[in-house]
Each structure stands twice: as C-alpha cells, then as structure tokens.
Amino acid sequence: MKNGRLVRIYLLLIVVVCTFGGVLFWGIYQQTQNNVVNELKLESNNLINQLTKQLSLAFIEVHSDLLYIIEQKELRELAIANTKQSAVRNIQESWKSLALQRKRYDQIRFLDINGQEQVRINYHKGNPVVVNKKDLQSKKYRYYFTESINKLPGTIYSSPLDLNVEKQQIELPLKPTIRFASPVTDRNGNTIGAVILNYLAENILNKFRRISAGYSGDAILLNWQGYTLLSPESAQDWGFMFPDSPQTGINVEHTDVWKSIQKLHRGQKINTHGLYTFDSIHPSGELIDNFCASCLRVLLHVPKELIDARIWRQLANTVKFLGATLTVMLIVLAIAIWNREKQKVNEQQIQRLNKKISNEHELFLSGPSIIAKLRNELGWPVEFISTNVYELLGYETDNFTSGKLSFSNIIDPEYLQHFSQENVQADQDRVTEFKRSPYKIIDHSRQHKWVQDTTHIIRDELGRLTHFFVHISDITHLKQIEEQLTESHNYIQRVVDAIADPTLVIDINNHQLQLVNKSALNLYTNDKQLKKSMTCYRLSHKRNTPCSGKHDPCPIAEIQKTKKAVSVVHKHYDNEGRVMHVDVRATPIFDESGEHLVQIIESHRDITDTINMEKQLLHIAETDRLTQIYNRTKFDEELKNQIAWAGLTNNYFGLIMLDLDHFKKVNDNHGHDVGxxxxxxxxxxxxxxIRKSDILARWGGEEFMIITPQIQQDDLLSMVESLRTAIEEIKHPKVGAVTASFGASMLTPNDNIKSLLKRVDMALYRSKNSGRNRCTIL
Known part of the structure; x- marks a missing residue:
C-alpha cells in the first residue's frame, strides 16, 4: 500500500471526524439550551403560581373582613336619626378589636352618602385609636369614595397599590397602601355610605420578597402602567409617585414584553434579553381587562447572561468528554483503516467462500423430493413411488410396487408408532391433509436420513380412509443445521455461564427472558432451569409489573428512547428475599439491519456494600465523633432547611444555644476524659x-444548639428553663454539678441564618454576663 494514499485517507478522516464533532457539539449545545430553558420555565411557572396564590389568599382575607363589617347590624342602622351613641361606640370598639387582631389595616372608616367620615379607626403603630368627631374629614371628592359608593351592594372596589398620602404629602416612612371599599345599605336596601379599609400592603410585599428569595432571576411586582412596585433594583421602586425622579419601568425598558403582558395577562416569553414569565391579579377579585387600573402584574425575568452561564456550566464536562471521545475515535478509525488495507486479499478469499456457501444453500432448497401413494393397510403398502427414490434412498421402484418392501420397512422403528398415531389422529379429525412431524427413514445402505412429508387423505364414497398421498422432502441438512444451532446455543449458554456477574438477555416486546446464566439463576431463584415466560422484573424485583419511575427506571424504556447503552441502579431481591442494590448495565441488541432494537443484554453488579459504605461515610460526615449527635456542618444544613420550610408554611420555630459554664476548669482540673x-x-x-421533632447538634467545644419546630415563645421559655434545671441537678463523678447558660430566640419573618444566629448568640452572651446558669430569650 502506498504511503501517499494512506496520508490522503488520514487527512480526509480528520476532516470528517472534526466535522462530525462540530455537528455533534452543536446538537448537544441545542439540547442543553433547551433543557436549561425548560428547567427555568418550570421553576418560573412554579414560583409565579405560588406568588399569585399567596397574593390572592391575602386579598381574600381582606374581602372577608370587609364583607363582615358591612353586614354589622349597628352599622346598617347608623343612618337612622335616633341612633344611640352606644351603637356608635360598639362599632368603634368592634373595629378597634379587628384592627388590633388583623394588624394589616392602617385605617378603617365609614363614610356616609355625602362622603363625610362618620367613624374612623387609625391603627397608630399597633395601638388602634378612635378619631375624634371634630377631626373627621370629608372625602366626598376622593376617587375611592366616588368609585365605591356607586358599586352594587356586596361588591368590592380596590384602589391601585400606591404610597399613602397625608395632607398632599407622601407619608414617611413609605407606607404602601391599597384601599378596599364596599357600599353599605340599610334594612331597606338603600345605600347609606361606604366602608373603606386602608390595607397595609407591606405584608404582601414582605411575603413576595420571602417567597422569591431563592429564585434564579429577578422577581418584580408592577402596577397596571408597568412601573415597578417591588424589584431587586429598589431605587427604581415607586418612581411613578415622584414626578421629579426618572420614570423607568418595564413599559419603557422592555416595550415588547410589556405589550405581551397587556395583551395576554398571563404567559411566558423569551427573547434576546432572557426569559420572561408574567401573570396578573385583581385585588378585588374581579375579571382582568385591559383597563384594570388597580390590577397588579407579577413578572419574573431570567437575564440572557444567566441562561448562557448555566448552559456553559453544564457543557464544561461535555466538551472535555467529546474531545476525548473524538480523539479515541480518530485513533480507532485510523487503526481500522490500516487493518482494512492489509486484509483486502483475505476479503477476496472470503467472497469466494461466501459464493460457494450460497450455491450450496440454493442446492439445498431445490433438493429432491419423493412422491408416493400408500394404502391404508398393515405396513402401508406402496402403490406408486416416484423414480427419484433411487437417488435419495438407493431403492429401485420395483422393490415397492412388487410388494417386496412396504413403507413401514424403511421407517426407523423408533418413529413407527408416532407415524401410525398421526394417521389415526388425522382420520379422527376428518382433515384432508396435514404436515407430519419430522421422522427418520433407512436408505438402501442402512444409513438414517431425516425427512418430513405433507400427507393428503384419500377416502372412498362412504368416507372411509383408503389411501395416503405423501410428498416427502429430505431435511437431513436442516436437521444438521438445527443440531449445530443447538450446539451453538449450548456453547453460548456455557460462555454466558462463565460470566461471574448475573447476565440476562431480554425480549424488549414482552420483557421475557431469552437467556440467563447460572449466576443469575443462583442469585435470584432456587430453580435449576429458567421457568417458561419468566420476565426480568419478576425474576429480580419479585413484582408483576415492569420497572418505572424516577427511583426504579426501566432500562428497556431508556434504551428505546436513546438507542444507546444505559446504566441504572436498582433495588433487587435475592432468592431468600434479601434486599440488594445492583448496578444494572444494559446494552441494546439490534436486528441485521442495525436499525430495529430486538433485545437487550443486562449485567448486574452487586453494589450493596458500596451503598452501605456511602451511608456510613455520610453518617460520619454529619455526626460529632464524641457525642454521636449532629455536628456543626449538619446543623447548618438543617437550620437552612428549617428557615426555608418556615418561609413556605408560616410555621416558625425556636432556636436554643447553650454553653456549659466554666467547662475549661473541668478539663484543667480533672482531665479531658472526665470532661x-x-x-x-x-x-x-x-x-x-427534648421532643422527637427537635434537632440537637454540637456547635463546638461545650456549646450545643437545639432547633425546636412549631413552638410558641412561652413554651420555648418553659423548655429552656426545664433543661437548665435538669443540667444543674446532675451530679457528675469527680466534678459534681455543672451548670449551663442558655440563649434562645424565635424565628421572625425577616430572619435569615446570620441574623437568627447573631440574636441567639447575643442572648447567650447576656446570660453569661448576668451571672451564668440562666436563660435569656430575645
């Protein structure tokens, strides 16, 4: 072979492999991009559903309070001329109690039909007060009064979310407010005024911040005009309330997205700036239209830079693997090309051999056949037999027609009884023809040959069987091939049995096992042979349905999707019902075309010890060696989870930190063993x-932490005092009593890990500075 030709082939190979690598990388990039975008879409949809649900629930609570107020009997009779002052006081006390209990209404007011305030309660920083009659104002021309007084009874008006204005000045500190109002009617159904609730919207803004805290992108709350009410860029919030400040918003910076929000109200959009997910909500609960001035818009934005960064993080390892794979592929193909050139001469010999085999195959298919007519009598005398009987068996036709030989004389005695039974059965079944089972005949040289015949039944006028007309074909060659196939199958079985790991060959259509080795039989069953129609899931999982789900994926289903080998971890059961963890490696088997999947071959590797070792290592990693409780690393993880769970469920918890007083003296005076x-x-x-639900951890040295889920502050104080007393009463050998100082605190809505730990640490510090052996709760 010339070197120049080989170089040209190698250069062409490099170009092909590089082109293939580029196309493959582009496909992987597109798939990764789709996966990342779909993940972000799912995350955004889940978050926006949660945000709108929480906002709706908050507004429904306000609706409930408002409808309760307007149905008060004293309020509906307030317009009667002789209404007693005691009824007004009852209303005032009732509304003060409601304001104190709810802690979400800055003002509760009743305005009469002329817009004059008749009753007004101010929240006054948690100390509700009744506004004196002389300080009550007329709100006749305020938009919220004119809008609500004309609404139907039982319906609710809500104002846009904006900042509260007092005496034509924005109130400081900023007080985001939504005004909910509904008309009040007397007993005759006549409108006598309206109730106005000034809702402190900081409650929903805090909830919005807390729920969206872990979001990958930006969570933004907009008003109906597209200006920001709450966003990561807090300096831009409420800009529309200050005319002198720059007017920025989604409607200005992202006009195409804002048009989609106005048109669709809910949906997702992706463009060159990133992924946008949006939804709308009407505080009054009414349907949303294009002119809804009080509607709120929730917008989630994942910038394009963040999407690209996540894509390339996922592609980092893929690029390395792809480069290594292409290099190996190039080397393998180069070696294959070299071997191919060397084997050209051998290929010519193989072609000649294949042609010879093909000729023999055609000769076998067109082999000689014998036609004979037999009487249905003892021995089946032959009335006619074709002349090629001599070529096949070496007998002259006269030997049969003269009566010297009957057909039973040439049938192997081992098959005579079965031959006769098939004739009797055919007569009973009244068939006209049937295909007989293979049997052996004896030729003139006493050699045995395999034949198979198609027999036609001949009957007389009375329906009695008189003759058999048989067409006999020599299948000796087929039987030899069948024996070879059986031998090959047995050889394959021996090869598979030699594999140490349990190995299965599975039909993808019905999950039935086609072949298993002894290792699999010994591991999963007590049988010596595989039962008929045994399935893979019945053998290894002891179940009646195929594997499915995230924790038990079916290898067949995975291979049908990818057409590639897969590896999964399953939980199997051995022949004694013991659970074992198995690494299942499945490889596809295709038909001759290489396109259609027909079977898979699985090998099972027992990794139970590895799984158990991983569990032990995890236990060691998160457990304090001396006390066998959680260490600080595991405590940090649990505290983070508890704070996240509290943010979702509003179930707050307490945190306790304790330190053994003067413990250093115990170690110094009595040694570390005693300590x-x-x-x-x-x-x-x-x-x-402590309770079973509480989490105890060693913080370091003689300091310990206790997380107490779902507890009230009074119960937390009782628990801490109980622990302190119990520790003080212990009499330690050689040491005697050892006291402890405690610091504790309840989680607040605005807390994070750092702020909560700092407050608990400060509480412990106060206990120590106050003389130790005491507890402090902040």
Missing part, C-alpha cells in the same frame, strides 16, 4: 428531655 464524660452525660440528658 468528655460530662459532655456525653449532658447530651444523654438533653436527648431525654
């Missing part, structure tokens, strides 16, 4: 005294 026993005894006591 270790004191720590263990203290931990045993704490375990007995």
């Amino acid at each position: 270790d026993r004191v720590l263990k005894t203290t931990v045993e006591l704490l375990h007995k005294r």
